[in-house]
Amino acid sequence: MAFFMMPFLIGELGDHWYGVWTVVGSLAAAYHLFDMGMASAVTRYVSKAFGAGEDEQANQVINTALLIYTCIAMVIIAVSFCASFATGWLFDIEQDRELVQLVVLIIGLSIAFEFPFNALAGVASAKLKFHQVAAVRILITILSALLNWHFVSSGHGILAMAIITFSTARLSNLLYFLICKRAFSGLRFGKRYVNRAMSKDLFGYSLWSFVIAIAYQMRNNVDNFVIAGFLSAASVTPYAIGLRLVDYLAQFLSQATNMFIPIFTAYHAKEDTKELNSKLLFITRLNLVLALIAGGGLTIFGDAFITRWIGPDYDIAYWVMVILLTGRMIGFANHPLNSALYAINKHKIIAKLDVIEVALNLALSLILVQFYGLIGVALGTMIPLLLLRLCFLPAFACKALNMPIQDYYLCMLRPVLVLCPLLYAAYLMVSSSQELESYAAIFSYASLMAMTTGLIGFKLSFSESEKQHLRKLLPSPKLNFLL
Structure with a gap:
């Protein structure tokens, strides 16, 4: 709505x-x-x-x-x-x-x-x-x-x-x-x-969750204050347009896949580290495939969509969206690491990294806004997220999970090799089209791209055993041929 x-x-x-x-x-x-x-x-x-x-x-x-x-x-x-x-x-x-x-x-x-x-x-x-x-x-x-x-x-x-x-x-x-x-x-x-003892238990459990919540709120809202303070309140609007589209997509994807903490917790309780890590890699690959398809589609069609949705005077909103989307989709792809760390009660790792990320975000945004305006603020948000989510979080999480870090990066390689060429080809085709002036045209092209890249991506990005898990998620056995 x-x-x-x-x-x-x-x-x-x-x-x-x-x-x-x-x-x-x-x-x-x-x-x-x-x-x-x-x-x-x-x-x-x-x-x-x-x-x-x-x-x-x-x-x-x-x-x-x-x-x-x-x-x-x-x-x-x-x-x-x-x-x-x-x-x-x-x-x-x-x-x-x-x-x-x-x-x-x-x-x-x-x-x-x-x-x-x-x-x-x-x-x-x-x-x-x-x-x-x-x-x-x-x-x-x-x-x-x-x-x-x-x-x-x-x-x-x-x-x-x-x-x-x-x-x-x-x-x-x-x-x-x-x-x-x-x-x-x-x-x-x-x-x-x-009960006084209960209050101590509640505060004791909530400490690291509180730190993560602080980082989450600051990450999502500090940009608006930087823009309002250094530029103007009016400048917040085009930034908010790009950010809102990224938020919509991230929330949609999270609703589909953000349910794995109980699963990881069950494996941890059984001390079944091998199965926990196996499921973690599978879900990470699934998240990455969804992130590439959805994020790639928004990048390809976002410019035309913003023009049709809001108007032609918000070109800067598209580039804000692309920059923020890059970081957010990386964060979504490796979100299963967060779930696994919560499951094994190691979420203080997330809290510490989030605090560092927010501090870097604020510092870079305050510096870059003075040179590049809204683009600088977006870059100030994206750069720390990419650095910490691609490098430091996997390193600390894999160590805590007793999983070789090369296994984590290798699980992400196949989807990238399969989908990136497809998305680039789709971008070239769409960029040469002059027909994306209506919602019907935008959604028709986007649906065709999503179905094509989705079918190829899911067929080629997963092993046969992983496809067996995916087939269980299909609403009808008649659709198994898609995988």
């Missing part, structure tokens, strides 16, 4: 106000750092309690977390007032200072009120209520989009968007609570369930 709303909002709000809204969103995302990795800890301990049939212990986790989250919410409220007061230092918006300050305050309060519901993290997933949570998210997304369309088109601007965000978030929180309450009929609230 956000995909369809973005060109509408840019057209209605203009580059300046859409840029302001984007930076406010980045500030709001930074508030989630106050979670301190607690949600992952709550999920883990609630799931463990349910697995042992200990409803009393699950209530202790939830109520202890609720007290912690309530305190955090109060801190966020105080920080929101401070951030609202300080907003004028970031933007040159003297005439609309009070409006932006009010928007920042509303968004901050919205997130603060959301935090106590994080105490229920793990209830829905442990009780396998994914479909209900997904349905609520879809409902709230559609409702929010419709309300934004109505009020923004009526000229109410970002203040209306902030109020809509606040209101729909409360509805989402209520529905999520009802799902958890129905899933866990034994849910109880009360002071007697608060």
Whole structure:
């Protein structure tokens, strides 16, 4: 839904106000750092309690977390007032200072009120209520989009968007609570369930997750502040266009393959290192094939698509997209290493590398933005990601997993040799075409390219034993001939 709303909002709000809204969103995302990795800890301990049939212990986790989250919410409220007061230092918006300050305050309060519901993290997933949570998210997304369309088109601007965000978030929180309450009929609230020892366990588990969360938020949002500070709020908009397309693709791919931590954990518990490493290499190759096909397609058709989607005045957004996409797809390809390190409780390696990456990202972006503008900021993000994800993460992870590092790099070689020539040929064919002026033409060519490269890529990139695993994922045995 956000995909369809973005060109509408840019057209209605203009580059300046859409840029302001984007930076406010980045500030709001930074508030989630106050979670301190607690949600992952709550999920883990609630799931463990349910697995042992200990409803009393699950209530202790939830109520202890609720007290912690309530305190955090109060801190966020105080920080929101401070951030609202300080907003004028970031933007040159003297005439609309009070409006932006009010928007920042509303968004901050919205997130603060959301935090106590994080105490229920793990209830829905442990009780396998994914479909209900997904349905609520879809409902709230559609409702929010419709309300934004109505009020923004009526000229109410970002203040209306902030109020809509606040209101729909409360509805989402209520529905999520009802799902958890129905899933866990034994849910109880009360002071007697608060457990000091449990709070120590939660904080102890969440430490490295918190460090990773900090790095994640800074990696995703620091660029917007650099651009707004050194260039202008309006300059955030074309950068956001390129970044948004990369985010859409990365989120889509992650939903398809980001489910392997339990699998790796099971092998680790059995001390079956050989099978763990074998599955890791297979999933890495699968991720790389998907990254090459999807990332290559977006690179080939992205320029024409942005022109049709947003307009012809955002050429710079395409190059921002290509640079960021390069780094993000490498990160997606070796994301199974992250999952394996979480499974063997070595995720502090990820945390340390993420901190280094963010520091390099910020330093390079601050330097390069002064010489190359938006392109410099994108390069400042991509270079550390490539360096650390291609070199350092495999080296440390393979050592922790007792896997020869050459096995890891060799598993990635075949997909690169198979797909890169195909993608280059497709690029040459598309670049010579003058017909990519409509969505129908863009999606027709893109579908043809995806099917062709996908069929050839999957046939030639995997061993016969790996194809057997892939055939199990096909919806019908009649499709086995594709592999």
